[in-house]
Amino acid sequence: MKLLLIEDEPKLAEYLRKGLSEEGFSVELALNGIDGLHLATQGQHDLIVLDGMLPGIDGLAVLAALRQSRNTPVLMLTARTQVEDRVRGLQAGADDYVLKPFAFSELLARIQGLLRRAQGARSSGEVTQLRLGELEMDLIRRRAQRAGQRLDLTAKEFNLLSLLLRRQGEVLSRTELAEQVWDMNFDSETNVVEVAIRRLRSKLDQPFERPLLHTVRGMGYVLEDRGA
Known part of the structure; x- marks a missing residue:
């Protein structure tokens, strides 16, 4: 190493x-x-x-x-x-x-x-490729793309998206995201999760017609393809 x-x-x-x-x-x-x-x-x-x-x-x-x-x-x-x-x-x-x-x-x-x-x-022999519709992630090469267009993600954004993609269709709370991605206990006065979600959404969804990352009010966030 x-x-x-x-x-x-x-x-x-x-x-x-x-x-x-x-x-x-x-x-x-x-x-x-x-x-x-x-x-x-x-x-x-x-x-x-x-x-x-x-x-x-x-x-x-x-x-x-x-x-x-x-x-x-x-x-x-x-x-x-x-x-x-x-x-x-x-x-x-x-x-x-x-x-x-x-x-x-x-x-x-x-x-x-x-x-x-x-x-x-x-x-560990875990899954190394993740997919949701036109979204693809290569966990070994640490690359993500949507509709053939590469997503320029930071390390944290990559980890956040991979967690959401692994558990696609499941609503994840801010507390769980903070614990899983940042290894930190959630502090209600800290907006690190919201900032990361906003930045990820700007790269993952804004350039495309249909959003994949959704906010569930009062509960958290979910990654899913809700169709046209």
């Missing part, structure tokens, strides 16, 4: 690089946002560990730029403890967060969890 570590604190970066290498990972290191974004977009990595506060380009800007072209899982590191800061990162496409200071064992467990999730279809 190849990891990209983008961390501007040299001592911490070297500590993590060494520790992850000892765990069997191939680790590429960048000490600022500019170099990190270049490596992230030009190389092939199984996962990116991204510090939120970086010189040159900060972590959120790196993440936003990366999500324009890549769905690589991203684990963010942050010293900011405010819920709003983490929500902004999740909305921008981060797959998980680790708060500084952290134990290496926790970071390793989070990395392994994200990698298992990304590689689960390969190792």
Whole structure:
């Protein structure tokens, strides 16, 4: 497994690089946002560990730029403890967060969890192709298309759509979506689910004549083809 570590604190970066290498990972290191974004977009990595506060380009800007072209899982590191800061990162496409200071064992467990999730279809023999009418998803290549037109999805949008597609026809609540996609307990003051649904709908439905993603008032969301 190849990891990209983008961390501007040299001592911490070297500590993590060494520790992850000892765990069997191939680790590429960048000490600022500019170099990190270049490596992230030009190389092939199984996962990116991204510090939120970086010189040159900060972590959120790196993440936003990366999500324009890549769905690589991203684990963010942050010293900011405010819920709003983490929500902004999740909305921008981060797959998980680790708060500084952290134990290496926790970071390793989070990395392994994200990698298992990304590689689960390969190792478990699960369905790797999902379909609903003209909508198709390839879970291995992490690609989605509708009517032959590729959908440019962030990692979170891809995970959200795949969950809805796996359980097509079933109404999923905001609480369940938050738990399944973001691994977080639902907070009624957090609109991360609504924002993600709105962005997904703009890509999945708005360019086409018939919507697939529907809101069930007071209950949640359902993906289904209701016909012409």
